[in-house]
Amino acid sequence: MTTTSPPTRLHSFKPINFAFGVAGLALLIASFNAIEFDIFEILEGGPRLTRLLGQMWPLNFPAVPRLLDQLWITFLMAICGTSLGIVISLPLVLFAARNLTPHPIVRFVVRTFISFCRTVPDLIWALIFVIVVGLGPIAGALAIMMDSIGFLGKFFSEASEEQDVGPQEAIKAMGGSRLDVAMSVVLPSAMPAFTSDALFAMEKAVRASVILGLVGAGGIGMELKVSMDLFQYETAAMIILLIFCLVVAVEQVSNRLRGAIIGGH
């Protein structure tokens, strides 16, 4: 009788893997050393945190109407920036998606542009646009636009590539062009994915728009920076609370919408 013996327990164990493991651990230890990580020093900061929290109380409720105005501008800045991002990303898909691109070189160029938009942090885009168009929400909206192009260009293209090839081949077989394939097959098929990605970009933009104010790109972030600089911690705390409410509200609405879209699919 022949028997098949089970494979060795550590069948994937190789010296090279072990070496990578050791190297990873060494990097981790070196990192904590480099930032002079000291748990006791952090614990010593405890009383200072308590003092700060004390200074934040009571919250500055009289400032709420003025802050809501700024919060509203922040939100609108996120909406404008994301919308511009969506409008620019959609046509980019025609060149960046493998199933729609006219040529691999075109795809490479467009994808490189999209990656560039994504890898430059939004804060840096904001700094650039503050110089270009001046202080204010327009700079913020443009920064969010660049960030959204980087995010949505990638995800829209991937969603487009994931679509079933059968219907696309059918349109090509009847003499349809790339644009026909995109508009009659890819766009309707990928619509749930596109909408879901756009909503994610929206959430991301609302969080980002708060930070962008710190470098002068308008909105509530600017108020936060001013109140922090002037040691008005009770106003700063109020702002943080309002931002928290906005982000949670946007996430809730976005989740509901996404659920409805995927459910409707």
Add this chain to the structure above:
Amino acid sequence: MRVKSLSLTFANGLKLFDGIDFSVDEGERVAIIGRNGAGKSTLLRAALGMIPRSKSEGEWLYGEPMHNISGRKRRRLLCQVGFIHQRHNLVPRATALTNVIHGAMVRYHPSFRVWNQALAPAHLRDEGMELLERVGLADRALNRASALSGGQSQRVAIARALMQRPKLVIADEPVASLDPVAGEEVMELFSRLVAEQNSTLIFVSHHLPHAVHYADRILGVRDGRIDLNCAADAKSIEELGNIYGDNDDDDD
């Protein structure tokens, strides 16, 4: 219509066809039979230039070589061919009517394009509804294709192909994914509608009675060449079955 010395070489150097010749008369109905992997579907796709990353030579479609021609010209030739796929290949999230109207989008190239029934001109919507009625699905016009059964989807796919007003209809095992009853219905309807439009028909089938019943002529493909070319009533089903036998080296 004539396929002249068609050859197909894949990127990996594998040569499937070498100088295939056959002709199809206008209005004729031709069935292509052969074993799995014999190259039936590939033959049709190669002839339409639909196999990417391969090199093919020869002439097809009204004497025009399909390869090494501009994309635009190729698309204009493809407009005249209604292709019915084994799996209907409808856009699942689009309505039945929109899918049918897609068939018309290529008729007007490049002057205007229709991608959706809601935006289509009235005469195209009427024409689409008429075709849906002829395939018995007028009441499902606004149902998404994903909500239709296999047989219904294939009927919508037939309506879409006819919407092209094609001179030639090619069907690649149109009823292979359907149960025998639905398959019979679809085949019957399909063959009748194609005849009404006076289109030429080429279909691939594994079902020999279908080939004998719905075709005027039968082509048998074996090992990447045409092994049989006869009138549909010239041979019995048993004789036709020989094309499937005596062949162990299944090439793909």
